[in-house]
Amino acid sequence: MTILLGSIADDYTGASDLANTLTKNGLRTVQTVGIPDPSLVLPDVDAVVVSLKIRSVAAEEAVAAASKAERWLRDRGAAHVLYKICSTFDSTDQGNIGPVTEALSRAAGGGIVLVTPAFPETGRTVYLGHLFVNGQPLNESPLKDHPLNPMHDANLVRVMARQSKGSVGLVDLPTVAAGPEAVRARLDALRAEGVAAAIADATSERDLETLGEVALQTPVSTGASGLGLGLARAIACSGRAAAARADTSDAVRPVGGLAAIVAGSCSAATLRQLEVAERSMPVLRLDTERLLKGFDAISAAIAWAGERISAGPVVIAASASPDVVSRLQSQYGREASGHAIETATATIAGELVARGVKRLVVAGGETSGATVDRLAIPAFLIGPEIAPGVPVLRTVGNAQGDMLLALKSGNFGGEDFFSAALAMMG
Numbered sequence: 001m002t003i004l005l006g007s008i009a010d011d012y013t014g015a016s017d018l019a020n021t022l023t024k025n026g027l028r029t030v031q032t033v034g035i036p037d038p039s040l041v042l043p044d045v046d047a048v049v050v051s052l053k054i055r056s057v058a059a060e061e062a063v064a065a066a067s068k069a070e071r072w073l074r075d076r077g078a079a080h081v082l083y084k085i086c087s088t089f090d091s092t093d094q095g096n097i098g099p100v101t102e103a104l105s106r107a108a109g110g111g112i113v114l115v116t117p118a119f120p121e122t123g124r125t126v127y128l129g130h131l132f133v134n135g136q137p138l139n140e141s142p143l144k145d146h147p148l149n150p151m152h153d154a155n156l157v158r159v160m161a162r163q164s165k166g167s168v169g170l171v172d173l174p175t176v177a178a179g180p181e182a183v184r185a186r187l188d189a190l191r192a193e194g195v196a197a198a199i200a201d202a203t204s205e206r207d208l209e210t211l212g213e214v215a216l217q218t219p220v221s222t223g224a225s226g227l228g229l230g231l232a233r234a235i236a237c238s239g240r241a242a243a244a245r246a247d248t249s250d251a252v253r254p255v256g257g258l259a260a261i262v263a264g265s266c267s268a269a270t271l272r273q274l275e276v277a278e279r280s281m282p283v284l285r286l287d288t289e290r291l292l293k294g295f296d297a298i299s300a301a302i303a304w305a306g307e308r309i310s311a312g313p314v315v316i317a318a319s320a321s322p323d324v325v326s327r328l329q330s331q332y333g334r335e336a337s338g339h340a341i342e343t344a345t346a347t348i349a350g351e352l353v354a355r356g357v358k359r360l361v362v363a364g365g366e367t368s369g370a371t372v373d374r375l376a377i378p379a380f381l382i383g384p385e386i387a388p389g390v391p392v393l394r395t396v397g398n399a400q401g402d403m404l405l406a407l408k409s410g411n412f413g414g415e416d417f418f419s420a421a422l423a424m425m426g
């Protein structure tokens with residue numbers, strides 16, 4: 001297998017979002033969880049998205065894991081590697097977008113890296129280096145209250161510079177609108193000034209096609225699914241992708257079994273989706289305060305689910321509003337509370353699967369990462385899209401046999417996302 005496009009995603013939901021975009025834009029794609037074991041049989045594909053869980057770990061750890069994945073992808077022929085970050089640029093002043101981007105660029109021999117989290121289909125646009133989320137500047141959007149990395153600055157040139165050793169420049173919208181030649185000329189000029197990374201504006205798919213065409217001729221880029229769209233279309237236009245079109249129908253063959261939803265995302269979209277789910281499904285709200293005090297919330301949740309799940313899907317959620325989250329964090333610490341709750345939600349998901357759940361929806365990037373690790377799933381085939389950025393996934397190579405999953409990024413999906421997902425999972 002020769003990979004036309006390699007990607008390293010900093011979390012698992014982001015990986016499935018990207019894999020969905022690449023598939024929709026003509027690349028046969030597989031999502032692996034970490035670097036696959038050599039014994040894992042992968043289908044013949046154009047693109048591999050290696051999912052890592054490195055968004056919120058120490059920068060050195062993120063760099064080490066991403067560097068290993070880059071080596072693996074390059075050894076399989078990937079001439080371009082996209083570092084998939086969140087479309088809301090989730091990170092802190094310590095990283096990890098800057099340090100990982102710099103490490104990947106160094107490994108590829110240096111040069112300027114094009115960076116854009118723009119993903120207009122989900123309302124993420126970048127203008128004059130400022131990120132907007134559904135029309136609101138990042139720092140005024142719900143991301144200001146993110147439990148792990150609250151975003152307080154919409155100026156990505158500044159945000160990226162604070163977490164990078166090299167300097168950061170801007171490719172502005174008029175330049176992008178002028179087309180690939182203008183973007184190349186701007187990157188050359190920035191490189192001559194010693195700039196190591198350039199935030200690129202984009203507000204439309206056309207801008208992303210321009211950026212994808214330019215990025216594809218460089219070894220590394222950093223961005224969200226929008227840049228993936230540009231890269232995929234550039235590869236498809238070059239005629240290098242296999243004649244066989246990406247087909248998602250096989251991935252949703254029925255798997256039977258029970259269905260459940262586990263949510264650890266405290267994002268505004270998830271909170272609304274849970275309210276709506278409460279009208280049609282049993283929803284258990286975990287008492288996270290008691291959980292952190294040592295109460296066995298896991299056994300209680302499993303017992304609760306056991307009484308209901310044979311009658312239909314159940315929802316178990318740790319999710320809470322920003323004021324409740326910040327109260328808990330001030331008492332137990334941001335990392336400690338996040339980690340303890342992720343472990344609890346993943347354990348609950350694992351117990352539900354052990355009791356016959358085969359169709360599972362998980363809300364939240366960190367929550368999905370902990371759950372997929374707990375289930376030891378090595379890879380996913382990409383099924384049809386439930387909502388922009390969220391496909392149905394079919395497990396590959398896991399001990400439980402074929403399962404269907406949906407890993408929902410916190411802010412993705414309409415208010416009826418949960419029932420829409422379950423309807424597509426049979």
Ligand SMILES: Nc1ncnc2c1ncn2[C@@H]1O[C@H](COP(=O)(O)OP(=O)(O)OP(=O)(O)O)[C@@H](O)[C@H]1O
Nearest residue numbers: 147265267318320338341342364365366367409410
């Ligand atoms: N009630 C709560 N109080 C404090 N923290 C919570 C609570 N419920 C969940 N958490 C933690 O909040 C974090 C939510 O992050 P997660 O990445 O899962 O969701 P998200 O940020 O909405 O999703 P994404 O990263 O895809 O945008 C997790 O660490 C989770 O354990």
Ligand SMILES: O=C(O)[C@@H](O)C(=O)CO
Nearest residue numbers: 014017086087224365409
């Ligand atoms: O880009 C996004 O917004 C998502 O794929 C994601 O990474 C959220 O975790």
